[in-house]
Amino acid sequence: xxxxxxxxxxxxxxxxxLVEKLALAATALLGAGAHSQxxxxxxxxxxxxxNIAASSxxxxxxDRVSAAEFIISGNKDFHxxxxxxxxxxxxxxxxxxxxxxxxxxxxxTFTRPSGGEEGEITIxxxxxxxxxxxxxxAFQDLRVQSSFNWxxxxxxxxxxxxxxxxxxELDYTSVSANLGLEKDLFQKNxxxxxxxxxxxxxxxxxxxxxDPMQPMxxxxxxxxxxxxxxxxxxxxxxxxxxxSTSEVLLGWTQVVSRRMLTxxxxxxxxSSGYLNDPFKVISLLNTQGAVQEYIYEGRPDQRTKKTxxxxxxxxxxxxxxxxxxxxxxxDWNIQSHTFxxxxxFFTDSGDFWQPHFRFYxxxxxxxxxxxxxxxxxxxxxxxxDYRVGEMDAVTLGLKYGMQLANNHRFEMRLEYYTQSPIKAxxxxxxxxxxxxxxxxxxNAIIFQMSYYL
Numbered sequence: 492x493x494x495x496x497x498x499x500x501x502x503x504x505x506x507x508x509l510v511e512k513l514a515l516a517a518t519a520l521l522g523a524g525a526h527s528q529x530x531x532x533x534x535x536x537x538x539x540x541x542n543i544a545a546s547s548x549x550x551x552x553x554d555r556v557s558a559a560e561f562i563i564s565g566n567k568d569f570h571x572x573x574x575x576x577x578x579x580x581x582x583x584x585x586x587x588x589x590x591x592x593x594x595x596x597x598x599x600t601f602t603r604p605s606g607g608e609e610g611e612i613t614i615x616x617x618x619x620x621x622x623x624x625x626x627x628x629a630f631q632d633l634r635v636q637s638s639f640n641w642x643x644x645x646x647x648x649x650x651x652x653x654x655x656x657x658x659x660e661l662d663y664t665s666v667s668a669n670l671g672l673e674k675d676l677f678q679k680n681x682x683x684x685x686x687x688x689x690x691x692x693x694x695x696x697x698x699x700x701x702d703p704m705q706p707m708x709x710x711x712x713x714x715x716x717x718x719x720x721x722x723x724x725x726x727x728x729x730x731x732x733x734x735s736t737s738e739v740l741l742g743w744t745q746v747v748s749r750r751m752l753t754x755x756x757x758x759x760x761x762s763s764g765y766l767n768d769p770f771k772v773i774s775l776l777n778t779q780g781a782v783q784e785y786i787y788e789g790r791p792d793q794r795t796k797k798t799x800x801x802x803x804x805x806x807x808x809x810x811x812x813x814x815x816x817x818x819x820x821x822d823w824n825i826q827s828h829t830f831x832x833x834x835x836f837f838t839d840s841g842d843f844w845q846p847h848f849r850f851y852x853x854x855x856x857x858x859x860x861x862x863x864x865x866x867x868x869x870x871x872x873x874x875x876d877y878r879v880g881e882m883d884a885v886t887l888g889l890k891y892g893m894q895l896a897n898n899h900r901f902e903m904r905l906e907y908y909t910q911s912p913i914k915a916x917x918x919x920x921x922x923x924x925x926x927x928x929x930x931x932x933x934n935a936i937i938f939q940m941s942y943y944l
Contacts, residue, residue: 541567546941553934556586556630572644582634587626591771591875593862594927595782597621601772602707603629616709624931627770634660640669648675656690665692667736684742692734692764699727700769703789704869707772726787732765749806756800766790773875774862780923783865788874790858796821811835819853825879827853841894847906849886855879855915861929864918877930881915884908888937900943908935 548560559582566576590601603615619625640654652671658664667690674683694700701707705726713719738760745753772785802815817829831849838844856879858872888906895901912930 541565543944544941545944546939548937548939551936552586553936554587555626555933556584556588558582558584569643572650574642575639577639578637580634580636582632582636584630584632584634586630587628588630588770589877589931590625590627591788592625592774592782592785593875593929594622594624596923596927597781599625599782600709601625601627601785602709603627622927624928632660634658648679649673650675652686662696663692663694666690680746682742682744684740684744686738686740686742688736688738688740690736692736694732694765694769695730696769698723699730700732700765700767701787702726702728703767703787704871704873705787706775707785707787729765732767732769734762734764734766736760736762751806752804754800754802756798758796758798758800760796760798762794762796763792766792766794768874768876771874771876773860773873775865776862776921777865778921780921780927786863786869786873788876789872790874791823791872794821794823809837823856823858823879825853825856827851843890843892845890845892847886847888847890849884851882851884851886853882855881860916860918862918862921864921867918877910877912877933880930881913882910883913884910902939902941902943904937904939904941906937908937909933910935 543563543565546560546562546564548558548562550556550558550560561581562578564576564578566574568574592599592601598618598620600616600618603617615629617627617629636656636658638654638656640652642650642652644650650673652669652673654669656665656667656669658666667688669686669688671684671686675681676683708719708723708726710716710719713722738758740756740758742757743755747753767788767790769787771788773788774782775784775786777783797820799818800815801817802813804811804813812834813832815829815831817827817831819825819827819829829849829851831847833845833847836844856874858870858874859876859880860873861875861880863869863873886906886908888904890902890904892900892902910933912932914930917929
């Protein structure tokens with residue numbers, strides 16, 4: 492459920508009705524799918540105009556990936572009840588990305604995910620120094636995304652929404668669509684909603700997709716180019732992989748009082764198909780802690796997630812405070828808890844300040860392991876990807892919004908993000924791992940600027 496973000500562009504007057512201010516501040520956080528009542532004071536003036544926003548975002552992990560994102564978005568009212576919104580996003584990513592292997596006391600050499608050899612398959616290798624987290628320093632990607640959504644009423648108390656999304660990366664394509672229905676009750680103080688979405692994604696990496704739990708191959712281990720090529724192709728049975736997704740979301744939004752708004756969502760989603768990350772490997776160690784091989788990860792081809800979301804917003808004298816909680820559980824045995832809060836302070840001039848704090852914790856997937864041990868049976872599924880391992884993450888941030896002439900607005904947001912992996916599912920009885928950073932932290936800076944016309 493999502494409240495449409497239009498009324499925040501009107502000048503914040505401290506004499507405005509409290510419910511109007513509350514609805515104004517409620518727009519930015521609520522999830523995907525449905526839309527509740529739009530409290531726009533000057534709807535008649537906005538109906539004939541496009542509301543356009545342009546944003547740029549910089550995301551930089553220390554010594555890792557950096558991303559630059561450029562966004563154009565807009566919405567327009569049609570007749571008395573319809574609204575159309577769109578978004579176009581361009582992302583560029585560069586830097587170094589963890590490949591899943593662990594640190595060693597000696598240098599390590601890897602074949603890049605595209606694999607290869609001279610001629611038919613171009614070989615690319617890179618070496619990581621001793622006591623260093625293995626990162627592929629040639630990581631780069633470009634993503635273009637476009638989305639739209641239409642919402643309209645077909646009676647006084649019923650609304651529907653429909654939309655679509657298309658995203659294209661260098662080796663990844665995603666297409667999805669959504670449909671939602673809302674019902675207002677009790678003089679529009681209560682809104683019930685249901686939303687459906689479905690999508691299809693596909694991987695098409697260079698040189699194909701590595702088969703799960705197969706070793707990374709090196710040209711040095713084969714007597715001829717042709718033998719290496721045949722062995723390499725044998726470990727990559729598919730040139731592409733696809734994913735199908737579907738989701739159902741139930742929502743309830745309640746205006747409790749002139750000062751208080753609450754929301755509750757229940758969701759269930761399913762993904763099936765190629766759910767591996769084709770660029771991640773796992774270190775296979777002997778009992779002395781030395782790497783013997785690198786194994787491409789393997790994950791189940793099904794994942795079902797269930798989510799619960801609750802949010803409340805409360806208007807104080809000249810500020811709006813919100814607090815939300817999200818719980819997720821899935822059949823990979825990952826459970827996550829997210830606490831998120833913002834505090835929006837208005838000024839007499841119409842500007843605002845908004846501190847932000849977010850805490851996130853998740854448990855590890857059943858098949859997560861930082862490494863494998865030689866001599867043990869090779870598991871059906873395994874990954875060392877920290878994103879499905881146990882972790883804590885904290886975000887601290889501040890947003891400032893400045894009201895400009897002609898009802899324009901400028902915003903800046905600066906946030907610091909830190910992610911702390913936690914030891915989980917680590918095999919025992921392995922020597923010589925002391926002093927190695929098996930669970931490196933991730934620290935990032937996020938800076939965004941937005942201009943609303």
